[in-house]
């Protein structure tokens with residue numbers, strides 16, 4: 001699906017006017033503080049249920065307001081603009097957040113839905129902004145988030161198993177914290193926990209397999225000296241040559257001492273190594289950037305192979321990537337028929353990005369939160 005209509009109410013500084021986008025490429029430019037990132041953030045809100053910039057909803061609702069709303073019109077997206085022009089939309093999605101009552105309301109095609117996953121599965125949104133490089137430089141949580149986004153879109157039931165596993169982990173942690181452990185009770189929680197952990201891990205392992213296939217085929221196209229020694233492995237969160245139950249039994253005392261769960265899906269990671277050493281310690285900043293972009297494209301390939309269109313939000317990448325990297329990214333995303341929103345301060349130069357084939361695109365100037373098509 002592609003997001004072809006967007007309308008917001010009380011979202012940062014954005015104007016409430018409805019905007020029509022291309023299901024293919026959208027280029028947004030405007031001065032610092034004009035509202036470019038806020039447009040991407042609003043699109044991200046529909047696909048992720050939250051801001052990709054800040055954790056507090058309060059920061060996003062317009063100053064002096066209590067409730068923000070984002071509406072989106074989705075189109076199957078693959079055919080250039082025809083259904084948009086004819087006004088037919090495949091789905092209408094909406095999210096409202098009242099910051100005083102802390103209530104979120106979700107709608108799909110006019111019907112209220114309870115789970116965010118019902119909304120999110122219609123609009124796979126992938127963000128590439130300056131924070132994306134934390135996938136390599138940051139902790140395992142960033143890489144789990146990266147992998148789980150794809151797992152969710154490959155296997156939508158993953159979201160509910162993940163939530164159940166979080167609940168059981170937190171119950172288990174409460175028992176571990178008390179210090180006095182009833183063995184029979186712990187056995188019940190351990191058996192629930194390991195069952196959910198194994199389901200999660202199976203889904204992650206399968207998506208990681210699809211991801212590495214896509215990633216390796218991309219590496220085959222890149223001429224870089226570091227390609228040979230690079231290795232990506234999935235770590236499940238425990239030594240998977242043993243069952244998780246055996247690992248828990250063997251480490252009960254250690255977990256009790258620490259007061260929380262030390263083994264399982266909450267410790268999972270993607271381990272990136274070059275010649276056996278962590279990439280974060282050996283790769284230059286530029287090499288890390290190339291690697292992250294390839295990983296993001298590979299995710300797009302996984303979803304594209306499943307017939308899903310990803311909406312890529314590229315925020316201010318000019319500041320981080322040189323023109324060669326930008327062109328590689330733009331070209332690949334175009335070949336994958338992803339929808340792209342790309343922001344820049346200066347008017348963009350599409351001929352630098354798409355040197356072989358110039359795609360159809362829409363160009364918008366952003367000023368004081370208002371988009372004007374050029």
Ligand SMILES: Nc1ncnc2c1ncn2[C@@H]1O[C@H](COP(=O)(O)OP(=O)(O)OP(=O)(O)O)[C@@H](O)[C@H]1O
Pocket residue numbers: 011012013030031032033034035036037038039058059060061062063316345
């Ligand atoms: N909650 C809010 N309510 C109203 N305005 C806000 C709110 N939060 C931020 N703003 C303002 O919205 C404007 C848009 O910010 P945004 O980050 O989207 O700009 P930008 O065009 O991406 O800028 P830059 O090029 O500097 O990254 C800013 O002027 C900011 O001060």
